[in-house]
Amino acid sequence: MAPTHQAAPIVDSTAVFKENIFKGKVLFCTGGGSGICRAMTETVMRHGADAAIVGRKLDRITQAAKELSEATGQTCIATQADVRDPKLLQEAVAKTIAKFGKIDFVICGAAGNFLAPISGLSENAFRTVIEIDTIGTYNTIKATIPYVRKTQGSYIHVSATLHYRATPYQAHVSAAKAGVDALSAVLAVEEGPFGVRSNVIAPGAIGDTEGASRLSAQSAEHRTRVVNSTPLGRIGNLKDVANATVFLFSDAAAFITSQVIPVDGGSEHLRGLP
Numbered sequence: 001m002a003p004t005h006q007a008a009p010i011v012d013s014t015a016v017f018k019e020n021i022f023k024g025k026v027l028f029c030t031g032g033g034s035g036i037c038r039a040m041t042e043t044v045m046r047h048g049a050d051a052a053i054v055g056r057k058l059d060r061i062t063q064a065a066k067e068l069s070e071a072t073g074q075t076c077i078a079t080q081a082d083v084r085d086p087k088l089l090q091e092a093v094a095k096t097i098a099k100f101g102k103i104d105f106v107i108c109g110a111a112g113n114f115l116a117p118i119s120g121l122s123e124n125a126f127r128t129v130i131e132i133d134t135i136g137t138y139n140t141i142k143a144t145i146p147y148v149r150k151t152q153g154s155y156i157h158v159s160a161t162l163h164y165r166a167t168p169y170q171a172h173v174s175a176a177k178a179g180v181d182a183l184s185a186v187l188a189v190e191e192g193p194f195g196v197r198s199n200v201i202a203p204g205a206i207g208d209t210e211g212a213s214r215l216s217a218q219s220a221e222h223r224t225r226v227v228n229s230t231p232l233g234r235i236g237n238l239k240d241v242a243n244a245t246v247f248l249f250s251d252a253a254a255f256i257t258s259q260v261i262p263v264d265g266g267s268e269h270l271r272g273l274p
């Protein structure tokens with residue numbers, strides 16, 4: 001179905017939300033050194049928060065933290081850890097607490113992906129993605145929850161829409177992200193009585209990301225197919241995910257928990273149309 005109207009606008013969060021709504025808040029973000037999670041971090045910082053970003057590659061997260069601090073006027077620190085290692089994650093959390101004294105917001109975003117059919121997926125390849133995405137999310141929750149309870153804070157888990165129906169060559173990520181959705185929902189109902197919220201953002205095809213290039217969304221043919229199957233008429237932008245992040249962390253979402261919010265222009269709902 002080719003779009004018949006103008007594509008949805010791409011807006012800056014500051015055009016909609018007040019600039020200081022996260023003043024004094026602290027964000028802990030896994031995968032924040034690049035891509036979607038870096039954009040989410042930058043936007044939360046633009047609204048006044050300080051941040052700690054977690055990644056495996058020290059040089060990459062150190063550079064990213066410097067650039068995020070300069071771009072936003074807030075403080076961002078780099079905390080090196082592989083989310084598969086609970087001890088390293090606990091050390092990253094300890095470093096964050098030593099620097100900022102608390103954690104209000106957590107983004108569980110570290111992820112791994114590649115295209116491979118089940119028949120060509122080794123046990124180690126499958127396990128690796130489950131360990132990064134699902135167990136990494138569990139490890140992040142475990143390491144941060146005592147602090148997030150103290151602030152009555154909020155989690156956002158970065159999932160996907162792949163597993164809503166069978167997506168070829170994505171068995172590993174589909175299984176992993178279904179687990180992430182489940183973890184978020186249980187976290188929400190268990191921690192709600194402590195004032196903690198937990199939601200999922202499920203990005204659709206987002207342009208200019210490592211995930212998109214790994215899934216070939218950069219080829220002209222693929223892009224046209226994605227746009228034509230998106231009711232709102234374009235490929236997703238990093239700002240779309242960042243804006244949803246600001247809303248979900250804000251007090252405007254104070255009664256929203258245990259939800260999955262697809263940021264996909266409606267593409268997952270387009271079924272059976274020409």
Ligand code: HXC
Binds near residue numbers: 113128159160214
């Ligand atoms: C088949 C592959 C493979 C490929 C790796 N493997 N790439 N198998 N096809 N293209 C296999 C390896 O052969 C190995 O199995 C196993 O996976 C582990 O690989 P390693 O390289 O040893 O693991 P590691 O260094 O930990 O790297 C993890 C990784 C890598 C996931 C494989 O791609 C990575 O670091 N990715 C992080 C960045 C990333 O993926 N970002 C995009 C996220 S986007 P054997 O059997 O040989 O030992 C995203 C969005 C999802 O998640 C939703 C999109 C819409």
